[in-house]
Amino acid sequence: MARLGARVGRSPGALLVAVVALAPAAPARAELALPPGFTAQVHVGGEGFSAGAASGGGRGIPSASTLAFDDTGTLYLARTGRRYTGGEVEDVWPVYRIPPRGARLTPATEASYFYGPPLPNAQVAAVRGGRELLVTTYDRERKVGVLYRVLDGRAELVAGGTPERGTPPLLVQPEGAAVDSAGNIYVADRARGAVLKLDPAGRVLDSRWLGVKRPRLLAGRGDQIWIGSDGDAEAPWQRATGEIWKAVSGSPPALALRGPVAAGLAVSPTGHLFVADRHAGKILFIDAEGKPVEFAGFTDGDVPRSLCFAPITPATLRAGIAGDLFVVTINRGAWQVNEVLRVSGPFDELVQGRKR
Numbered sequence: 001m002a003r004l005g006a007r008v009g010r011s012p013g014a015l016l017v018a019v020v021a022l023a024p025a026a027p028a029r030a031e032l033a034l035p036p037g038f039t040a041q042v043h044v045g046g047e048g049f050s051a052g053a054a055s056g057g058g059r060g061i062p063s064a065s066t067l068a069f070d071d072t073g074t075l076y077l078a079r080t081g082r083r084y085t086g087g088e089v090e091d092v093w094p095v096y097r098i099p100p101r102g103a104r105l106t107p108a109t110e111a112s113y114f115y116g117p118p119l120p121n122a123q124v125a126a127v128r129g130g131r132e133l134l135v136t137t138y139d140r141e142r143k144v145g146v147l148y149r150v151l152d153g154r155a156e157l158v159a160g161g162t163p164e165r166g167t168p169p170l171l172v173q174p175e176g177a178a179v180d181s182a183g184n185i186y187v188a189d190r191a192r193g194a195v196l197k198l199d200p201a202g203r204v205l206d207s208r209w210l211g212v213k214r215p216r217l218l219a220g221r222g223d224q225i226w227i228g229s230d231g232d233a234e235a236p237w238q239r240a241t242g243e244i245w246k247a248v249s250g251s252p253p254a255l256a257l258r259g260p261v262a263a264g265l266a267v268s269p270t271g272h273l274f275v276a277d278r279h280a281g282k283i284l285f286i287d288a289e290g291k292p293v294e295f296a297g298f299t300d301g302d303v304p305r306s307l308c309f310a311p312i313t314p315a316t317l318r319a320g321i322a323g324d325l326f327v328v329t330i331n332r333g334a335w336q337v338n339e340v341l342r343v344s345g346p347f348d349e350l351v352q353g354r355k356r
Contacts (some may be wrong), residue, residue, distance in 0.1 A: 032300075032341075034295075041342055042342075043098075043102040044098050044105070045064075045104045045105070046104060047240055048106045050107075054353045060331060063335060064077040065078070066124040067328060068127045068162075069309075070130055071311055071315060073310060073316065073319045073321055075326065077113065078093075078123050081095065092120050095116055098113060098340075100319035103317065115150070119285050121138050121173055122136070125174075125177035127216070128179045132149070132150070132151050136277075143172050144169045146173065147171065158185070158198070171192075171196070173192070176216060177202070178225050180225060181222050184198065184205065187217070188215035190214050194212075194215070195210040212243065214233065215228070216228060217265045217288050218265075219266055227266050228242065229244075230242055238289050239260070239261070241260075243258050249275065261278075263276040263304060268348075276306060278305060281297060282294055295350070300332060305329060310322055324342050327343060
């Protein structure tokens, strides 16, 4: 087992790359340290949304911390800025649906990107079968959570919800979800300290597939399932000792890394795990020996918040985004507004190079 915060390796020859904006009139972007051969540009941006007293100047879209792609290259984002800090009105929103070409949102155009019904404390958890969006929600006061399947804009309950009288709820505070090659669904319940395993229809296979303190992140690819826990952190942005667990081919989960709380996890199309370290302002990947290696570093107070890879499909190949890494960023400490960066380059060559 490696430590996420100890003696992190560095990709050779990292270069400072200027982040390209979608609109020529947009403000200048901070630089991003990337390995040679990689580029970055803004895929989802915005203007006119309030950043409060923060220094980001309203650059970006309203706070979004989870994202996922379907096979058409459509990107889904959940507006979840007050998920851990209270407030009822701002908690209930539809998710965003962004076309493969990206978008620049304003308060006047924002509603045209809404998808599905307004849901409380929504998290974009995963996409199953290339088209079914899995979304988790929870009611903070009633301590009841739900896993929804959203298809063609309609939400259907998969698991959770109000239990029968005298029965504890199946889900309390569901967060991330992942799907294995058999279609089984794994759901992290942060409040229960457990990851549940459901069959494709939502029936419980194991209500405590993994017991771990404050699990929040799940990322899957094929028979790989990765789990990120917040450990002692009451909120995900706090400093604490977190953990990353891994399960492969039906084997029990095993502890893979211990260190700073991971802000986001993403598995590349070829099965390599990338980790967003918000406190260090870096993105890491895990090499063949299970050690963390620095991939990207942010400057000017920008930090990564969440990660997702675009799948490799005929549609994403046509759109030119297949296999690219998409990163939700907090700009200059302004967590209230975020941008989504698209990072392109030879990811497989980079990771494979660590094996030689």
